[in-house]
Amino acid sequence: MYDRASFANVFKPVEQAESLPPWCYTSQNFYDLEVKNLFMRVWNFFGHVDQVANKGDFITVDFVGIPLIIVRGDDGEIRAFANSCRHRGTPVADGTGNCRAFTCPYHGWVFRLDGALHSCPGMEKTEGFDKDANGLIPLRLEIFGCFMFINFDENAEPLIDYLGDFPKIMGSYDLENLRLVRKLEHEVPCNWKVHIENAMEEYHLPMVHKATLNPKEMEHSAAPTSKNWLDIREHHDNHTRSLLIEDMEHELPHIPTLEGRAAGGTNYVSLNPSTMLGMTLDSVWYLELQPQGPNHTKVVHGACFPTETVARDDFEDKVRYYYKRWDTTLGEDNDISARQHRGLRSPFAQPGRLSHLEPLVPELAQWWINHIIPEE
C-alpha cells in the first residue's frame, strides 16, 4: 500500500532531509498500519510500578484502541490482561482502584486477579463450556527498573534485548529506588509522532519556552542513535545543579548513585516508540504517549524521585516548584503540538526542510518507517 521510495527524503542527514509527508500524521490508513506493524510488535511503556503498589491495585488503559488492565495479584505479581470479558467482550474494569476480583458489569462473570474465571452464573447448561479456558487473555508484561512494558506479540524479543544498551548507559539512576510522586494526564489533539518530535528537538526552545527555559543553557550536541532509543543529550555535561527550578533554595538532593554521563547533566531519552524520559540529577520524569487515533494523543506525565528524597520533611514544600516548571513547559509543548497538528491537517501542508538543531527529527522518522513499512 505504501512505497518506501516515497520516504527517501527522511533517510538523509538532517542538512539534506525533509520531514515526513504530512499525511503520515493525519491518515487513518497510515495510523492503522502503525498499530499493526509497530505498536502490536514492540515493547510499549506503561509507566511506574507504583501505579499498582499494593495487592489488588489495578489501572486500566486504552492503548491504540486496545482496552487493557494492569493489576497486582494476591501473590504480589504484576500482570496485564486484555480488558475484554470472555463472555461477550465487555471491559470488566474501568478507571483505577483496588479490588478482590473483576466483576463484568454486563452479566456478572467474575474474574480473579490472576485472570482466571471464578464464577459465571447462568452457564450451567451451556454444553462443553470449559471455565478454565475462559480466563482473561494475558498479555506479556515485563518490568525494567521501576517501569512497566507490555508487548502484544508473543514472539517478540525479551524487553532487555529490546532496550539494548540503555540499561548499561543509564544504569546508575537506581530506578528501583525511584517513587512515583505524581501522575497527570493530558488530552492533546495531535498525532503521537508530533509530540515525540517536539520532545526530542531543542530548536523550539527559544520560541515556545522563551518565558520558562533559558535557551542559553542548551548545548546542541550530537545525537547518537542506539537500537530502539535515542538521546538528545541536551544539557549534557553542561550543568551540575538542577535545571528544573530557578531558585536553588528549593532544590532537592541529587540521586546519590549517579555515575559517568548520568552525573554530568540531563539526558533526554526517547524510548521508542512512545516514551520520553527526562533523566536528571535529582529526578526522573516521563511522558507516556497513548495514541488514540491519528489526531489524538493522551499524554501522561509521571514524576519520580528517590525514596529518601520523598521521605524528607521538606519534600512536599519543595516539589511544588518542580511541578510548576513541568506543568508550564508541558502545557507549552502540548499547545504547540496541537497547533502544529492543525496545520498538518491542511491539504496544503507539505514536507518541510529541517535545521541542524533538530537532528533527531529525521532519525525518529527513519526508525518509524523502518518498522511501519519494513524493507521487503
Ligand code: FES
Ligand atoms: S459480557 Fe461479561 S458477563 Fe456478559
Ligand SMILES: [Fe+2]
Ligand atoms: Fe518543549
